[in-house]
Amino acid sequence: MKLRIECPPCLVNRAYVESEKASMDPEVRLRALLEAVRQIGYNIRPDVTPAYLGTIRDRAIKQASDNPDPFKEDKAASNEAALRLMPIAQGYVQNGADESERLRRACLVSIVGNAFEFGIRGYEFSYDDLPRLIENAEKDIAIDDITKFELICEKVEHALLLTDNAGEIIFDKILVGQLKRMGLRVAVAVKAAPISNDATMEDALVANMAEAADRVITTGTDSVGLLIEECSKDFLNTYTEAGLVIAKGMAHYETLSESRMAQPHIFLFRVKCTAIGSDLGVPLGKNVAYLVEPEPLEGQGASS
Incomplete structure (x- = not known):
């Protein structure tokens, strides 16, 4: 965007x-x-x-x-709040009637986690809102490609989850666990150094993400969203080899929507600014699960 x-x-x-x-x-x-x-x-x-x-x-x-991590205190508070709410989030997912419903709910919980945000003009956030956001997650969804996402999950072997914020990463762990139960190998990428309130390896340790994911890596840089030209070779290899990318947060939508995607990407986030809302035609405060499938290369048509 x-x-x-x-x-x-x-x-x-x-x-x-x-x-x-x-x-x-x-x-x-x-x-x-x-x-x-x-x-x-x-x-x-x-x-x-x-x-x-x-x-x-x-x-x-x-x-x-001369402060390498201005949001350090906010990130710690976000992680603490998410850990306190994990029983509610896990219960919401586990109460799904079947594996399909549990995957859906895991996606919704992951999206709700994207509410952890500070300093966006016109957006207010309180930790006290989170139980209500989980309860209303289904009715708040405005773009719903979760069923398409599930079909792709059944076809691919490797997935990569690009994390966004601290706190949010703890809810992402539920989604990673659900994908693992479907038989996928899942890599999770965090930022290599603090930027904004984005998750780093320190936050992945708080979330104990290694317990759920096959690999936890960094992007090799501290960019907001994903600036491909700055990423490490290790990350780029993982990104290229993934059959599916789960991109959390608005900044990943902003950056990746401007590039040619070689594999399906599902963007999971909560609309917190009017620019993103206008771009997608979605009101503020709504949940988005937006799947983008790769376009055929020039000269290649769709297979018959």
Whole structure:
């Protein structure tokens, strides 16, 4: 998704929120904010993705504030909240009538986990909302490709899950476990270093993701979303070999929707900004399970 008119003010608002989190010193906060705004202004063009600018913004704030992880406290609180709610989330999934229903519910719980977010203009989040969001997950779904997703799961051997936020990764573990029960081999990728409130290997350890997944790896970089040109060779090999990619969060939609996808990608997230909502025709606060299948290469038609 390319930059939309709603994006620049949101990017700057997030820079303000993050700069305040990065330091208690007003001078450092202002220096970080001004550097982030300067970098956004220098790099902004109509043909870039919001996530690309978000990456530049967050790196500028980390460097200017000398704080490698401005959202450290928020991430810890998110993980604690998710762990407290795991019995509710697991019960919701396990009460599904059959394996198909349990996969569906695991997807919905994973999407609800994407509510863990801070600093998005016009979006408010409270940990107290999570039980209600789980209860309403089914009726809140606006794009529902979960049945198509299940059919693909039955055909492929390897899946890759691209995580988004801390806290959310703990709910993702339920989905990974369900995929494993279907016989898939599942790799899970986290960010190589802190960026925004995205999950890193530290959060994967809190979630005990290695208990569910076959492999837990990093993307090799700290980008918002997935900037392919920055990723490690190990990650790219895993990404290329996967028969199915599960991409969590809006930033993965922003970045990957602009690239040619060689395998099916399902985007699982909660719509938290008007730009994404407008792009997909989905209201704010709704759940999305959007499957994108690869287009035939030029000169190749669909098989008969």
